[in-house]
Amino acid sequence: MYTDLPIQAVIPELQQCFREQDTGVLIAEPGAGKTTVVPLAMLEEPWLDGKKIIMLEPRRLAARSAASRMAAALGEKTGQTVGYRVRMDTQVSPSTRIEVVTEGVLTRMLQQDQGLEDTAMIIFDEFHERHLHGDLGLALALESRAMLRPDLKLLVMSATLDPAPVSSLLGEDTCVVHCAGRTFPVETRYVPKPAAVDLESWTARIIIRALTEEQGDILVFLPGAREIHRTERQLVQASLPAQVNVHTLYGSMAAEKQDEAIRPAAEGWRKVVLSTSIAESSLTLPGVKVVVDAGQSRAASFSARTGMSRLVTLPVSKASADQRRGRAGRIAPGVCYRLWSEEAHGALPDAARPEIASADLAPLALELAAWGVQSPAELNWLDIPPDAAYAQAQALLRQLGGLDDAGRITPLGRRMNTLGVHPRLASMLLRSAELGLASYASTLAALLQEPAGLRSSSASAGGAGVDLRPRVEALLAAGSSGMPHAASADGAAVRRMLQESRQLCSVLGGPAADPVRPDEDSCGLLLSFAYPDRIAQRREDGRYLLSSGRGVRLGAIESLSRSAYLVAAEADDQGADARILLAAPLQEQTVLRAAQHLLHEEMQVAWDRTTRSVRAHQMQRMGALIIKESPAAQPPEEQVLEALLTGIRLEGLDILPWSKTSRQLADRMRFLHKHWPDWPDLIEDHLTDELAEQLMPYVAGMRSAADLKRLSMHDVLLGGLSWTQRQQLDEEAPTHIQVPSGSRIPVDYSNSEDPVLAVRLQEMFGQQETPRIAGGRVPVTLHLLSPAQRPVQVTRDLANFWRETYFEVKKDLKGRYPKHYWPDNPLEAIATNRAKPRTS
Template sequence: MNIELPIQQVLPELKKLFREQDTGVLIAEPGAGKTTVVPLSLLEEPWLNGRKIMMLEPRRLAARSAAARMAAALNENIGQTVGYRVRMDTRVSQATRIEVVTEGVLTRMLQQDQGLEDTAMIIFDEFHERHLHGDLGLALALESRAMLRPDLKVLIMSATLDPDPICTLLGEGTRTIDCPGRTFPVETRYVSKPASAVLEEFTAQTVVKALEQQEGDVLVFLPGAREIHRTERELSKLNLSSHVEVHTLYGSMPIERQDEAVRPAVEGNRKVVLSTSIAESSLTLPGVRVVVDAGLSRASVFSPRTGMSRLVTQPVSKASADQRRGRAGRIAPGVCYRLWSEEVHDGLPEAARPEIASADLAPLALELAAWGVQSPAELQWLDIPPAAAYGQAQALLRQLGGLDDTGRITPFGRRMNALGVHPRLASMLLRAAELGLASYASMLAALLQEPAGLRSSGSAGAGTDLRPRVEALLMASSSGAPQAAAGVADIAAVRRILQESRQLRTALGPAPEDPERPGEDSCGLLLSFAYPDRIGQRREDGRYLLSSGRGVQLSQAESLSRSAYLVAAEADDQGADARILLAAPVGEQLLLDYGADLIEEDVHIAWDRSTRSVRAHRRLRIGAILMKESTIAQPPEDQVLEALLSGIRTEGQDCLPWTKSSRQLADRLRFLHRHLPGWPDLEADHVSAELEDQLSPFLAGMRSASDLKKLSMPDVLLSGLSWEQRQQLDREAPTHIQVPSGSRIPVDYSRPEDPTLAVRLQEMFGQQDTPRIAGGRVPLTLHLLSPAHRPVQVTRDLTNFWRETYFEVKKDLKGRYPKHYWPDNPMEAMATNRAKPRS
């Protein structure tokens, strides 16, 4: 029975739109039929003029499925009028007029032919998913339209996209066509999972309930392969009817098993398909009338700070939940079981963050450099790549050799980009080929592209070390028996890795054959070419410091734990020290021999607080890792001097050999700096610039605190003064003041703002005014002492003391010191440094 799809209602309007203009947006709800009907309906349009329609699908499975359904509608085989291009699989011919491609493939095609001369239209399907390569493909297509192909038509299709921003991006006059209505209604039931329930157990129970209560097949959405297989095991415990087939569906599955999962069930049977978000859009699963949605998705989140990505499981957006629900209404009324509450649903984000906002941007930065732009701002984006992440991506590409210092792509970078793998792996492959390790590197790169990383618990694959995995795969390749690596992963995964490895080895072109048995450190060396920022050096406590400065650790003791150096191909990027998931050891000498472009050599001359001396070393570093350090016997004197001065600043003035007289001299100079212009600043609490200048000529040949003891601080201090200043120093800041008794009393300058003179009161008889220094500008603060040298009065106004206070003091002192001289007129009396004046 042919069912008229909702999209057919708007086809005349869509055709009219593209006869009049070159850009448009189609919003059609899930189940409307846009993916397969729209390209076929445009095949006879006059503007095609013998050229192709290219349709971008975000996922490989969706691309192959869409091409198959369109070919079947034409009663043709795939590769005739309708074909597809996905990674590792292409089915097109000279007769192909509709090509369904995945996002990375579109980018490759645009790079090879920026004008896409054989293409009349590009359709971006399910654009709401906002994958990184989808955004990049659109930006490049719009640039191609602006510069080379103003006639290139662009159609954006989605079920949940907000059309206004995309219309603005596509340009003035871009119109939106809405296709409302699902084929059949879908009832939504909220079945909130209790907090104590295990996700997989609760999901399996809900599936059984749905099978009992509803008709048709059941599509179950789970966040990842791990949860899918656990739910599969839970279902096997629940004694399902023999007429219920349970299938799994996720991206890294073999194509044959993916096709089996989306095929209609055997007549009389019902299917349960446990899927990731791969089935969220563009796929039609015949017979599905029930959706069970766990409400979770898994995404890779990149950290520009650490250069690492980590997988996070997060709630879906409302838009994704609607897409999933729509899978149940394709052939008949359906039911969607949501494993969360309505209150939780109200709090979900409207749409998921675009991948460009949180992804590793190194592939995008290399693509843009190959396109000929250095800044994303040169192109048009729905969301421009974040500056921090893009800057980090460019820094990595420079480290890998893909970009020069100006941000332009290098010849090596063009070769990297042509391989079509992540720039890290591309750099590794090219450098491995130069070393005669092309086959080994191809196998390693294919392994590292596996989503699960082959971390299963097989004997050869146990632990973190990558080497046994690669060796098992090489053995399977040479023997032609995938089961030889069955201890590492399932046979289907091994076949997929071997196929990818062969394609990568072919893409590298002619290269020397690998040695019969690569060296023990070959794996680690190759990883260092891909992950120069993840070379790790073992610390004393067994953890590792990466060259990026990030700390990492092995989760348990294993063979790698004894390695002085390793390269972490994968880490979880959580906590203060990330957990290493995949790594291989590498020797220090190999890093020194082959990492010349990574090694920074510097001479480090600095003050060592532990030895209180200047130490001079030559250091070899890879980022934050100190590889080697050697002592320099004759370091440059100017650098030694700067380090010694830095040490003096660090230690403070106490490291200098101050004596009582040199401290008094420094205090006198500070006093003059405070009260007279043009005098050096010798602050007591730090080593001033002026003191450094005066010290420098005296530090030749010195390197330590013990050498500093040889300094003569008076000579240092006086060296900065002219002959006139020395005369002025003695005149304006004398060391002693001669008082009326004839004694020379030292002046205390320890408080430059308030110099003092401590003198016995009897020695000041006959002195009418307070003594002054600094050319009479500054009165001394007099500490007048008793005959026993105890303070009896502090004053800066001696005249007032004699007139007002002396007689009170005299009464007290005369009683305590009756034998001493206490005149009635101190301003006229004779001063004495004895008990009484001489006759």
């Protein structure tokens, strides 16, 4: 057993805590030994009562390693008292009392037995990493405690987590225990990468420098497998010191290769381990005294807007950087080379963003539905899943057939949830079995789960481009010819994919060979079951439109470029049109067969601005895609009417047949509304709701601008007025005003602010005041005309005109029109519409 680790100092406190309470938080600094000591320390506690302890580890390598170290401490082999369960690898027996499991495994165990009746305690290790399934596992465990197992003990362990939020989540009686770590001083050296040098070259340069300057093994943190292999090639080409081995370490490597990377170096040898963040915590790498940190990590970022995930490379958080640096101080003083500046370090975020805030939530939504929960708000979370991403996840699951319209899990959804793969792939696998293509689909699923870099190189035929079919065929060929013997990363990837394929096919109960022979359309057909939202239709310009509405494109001209339909299994989700990375073609008849449940008939009735008419089409749609379209003979009249009114809105009121009389009526109504706000707002410069409602009875049965010419807008406008309003209109906005000469002169209302009466000056003799309308509120503007109908004066104050201006105007008019009547006193003169008044 471990006797010299710092965690031993707090074990009695932790044991006493769980004798009295059921929940706890342990904050143990790096190097304390919590992962291996705490589960063993709980083995003989009386409350265990013959039941198991389950410890959750975020990563498979850490789970296997922790189980191996605990078993060794007991002098046993893994699978006896201590075992593990990880994807595609299980080492347990009836005597196993501590099971170290990965996150997805814990969730499935809870789904199979919500009370976990054979389990006394669940330990959540390295909880600060905040993986999605860790948050989900804790939420389900808390629900199990609340509903079924109040005695179930929960312990959350971390090196860097703030204990307050999680202890509050666990309950007010939660005990919090702190433990200092055992780390030696680590000198931090900032060696920022020059802008002109690529990451791999600079990393290799610093590794060689560290091998020269320092003693001990070197652990190097890089963002992903691609950068690891590039750096490995740089080191192979460089002049490394003698007796130095270079190892790689990342999640998708074969287990034996991972074990080799973390095994102590041979006597007299040094090792360089090029790793992703997999080695950041929970792993013990004996001999490491130097860390070289590139300061980056790679994670999937999900967009609820597009329904796509893409891998992004981001700077690490300060907490992660400190975790990495601490790996150099486990056995002796060490050195950490950081490939960024001290100023840049100050700008790093304090902690990484929880995965639940940016991940694809489809797996979580299916898990919750299987648990019996339709809304995440029904459970307790450290961070509740975002609403938009969760709604998008539920929409996808409905498309896949995993949820019904009410958000409840379907029988198909329950089967999907047992396969241990993403719901997309689960849907594809289950449907493939019905078609006799289980083996082919299992191979395709295994390929799609592989990291992109290895997937494209290890299982593809030359020149495959984005076409998935050659990759699947190459992987099938590798399987039929026996396991590949290549020791390269590519060979390991192929072996791993073949193992995954066989396991999936076995779960489906399928034979070694498919009863149905796959054809060139099989790949696209199967992909459509997994990616119904990414069925793509070719546009005229060669780009594609996804059924989700997202635009995508092929990066170059290739074999798929002329395909009318594709299924885009992967796209980069960047720019206006995402670049397709992996796809397979579909025939239209296959689309109709594969996605029958997603097709719906739709009548589209819309205004066509080209023909200036209502056009009706019967369409068969799949999301944003129009699969088939034909003219509709008898569209619903209400839709035709709405489309016609939309056309009037688009074209403007000039599309209506305005006569001089109807325009004057419209102007009069507009005038009254301007000056009397309670007057109906029936006519404006556009189609108002009131006018649209008034038009409806008159345009029923019409479909085009030509049909509208049959309208009488005068009748339409009057039809919107009551008898009282018509009387008021005639009184307060008269069409004509009778002037002293006896003539009825029309009023021009085209300017609702300033109605105009254009009348010859002689016809106004004898009228002292300006005529007024709108109940006397508004004086008309008089355009006083010469005998030749030309304006000689514009006024709204007739009395002032007679008094101040008439005599000047008279002189001018008398000179130009000497035969006309120009009296000295216009107020006492006889008004006339002739040259001179009639004499009796």
